[in-house]
Amino acid sequence: MNCNVAVMLMHDYLDDELSRDEQAELKLHIDSCVACRTRLEQLERTEALTGTMMDKRRPVMTAEQSSALTARIMDSVPFKRRRRAGFASWVRSHPAISVAAVFVLVMFSSFLAMWQQDSELTVSGSDLAQVVISGDTVTVPEGAHVKGDLVVENGKANVYGEVDGDVTVISGSLYQASTAHISGEVKQIDQALDWFWYKVSHSISSLAY
Structure with a gap:
């Protein structure tokens, strides 16, 4: 047997997992090898020290404490089950609200992803000539x-002329010169939630008309 x-086998020996033949073979090698004998003694001391520390750290629990702990754990289980059952029952009782909530959540997540990823300049309007x-x-x-x-x-809007309608700047800046005239509303949207509601209202308006 070589040292490797x-x-x-030393670890299996300390765990009492060696057969008699393996124990005999290991003992024969250790008797003739000083390095392995020293290694085994170190492992035995380490295991003994670890076992002592674990015994000191292990809390002592009386039978009454153990029974009380078990009772507390068992008492908490039905409560959690009732809560889960109550939520599931509410979802089944309000399918329309549940579907609407999921739809809004999915839409908001999609719009939020678009808000974070979109960085290209986009200009839209009915009269861009x-x-x-x-x-x-x-620039106008x-x-x-x-x-x-x-x-x-995602850009800068500079208005020097006249806009017969609304001017909306999303994730950008707006400059209005003294010569500018905007007949409609001026909106600057820099927050994801504002952008989400703008997109929703714009989509609804497009469908309506």
Whole structure:
């Protein structure tokens, strides 16, 4: 037997998992090998020390304490089951509300993912002929007259002329010169929740018309 095999067998020996033949073979090797004998003695001391520490740290529980602990655990089980059953019963009793809640949650998650990933400049409106786009900047020049709403996403909007409608800037900045005139609402959306409601209301408006 070589030392590598002996070291492997030492752990099984300490766990009392060796057969008699293996014990005899290991003992024969240890008697003739000083290094392995020293190694086994170190392992035995370590195991003895570990066992002593575990015994000291192990809390002593009386029979009454054990029974009380078991009772507390068993008492808590039906309560949790009733709570789960109550929630499941509520879902079954209100299927429409449950479906609507899941639908809103899925929509919000999808819109939130789009909000985080979308970084490309987008310009939309019914009249963009007089709108100047350069890089990430959208400009309504002085003297220009844009008929309808103007929406700029992920860019800068500079308004020097006239916009006959709403101007909405999403995840960007808006500059209105003294010569600018916007007949509708001016909106700047920089929060995911505001963007979500804007998208929902815009989608509903598109379906309505």
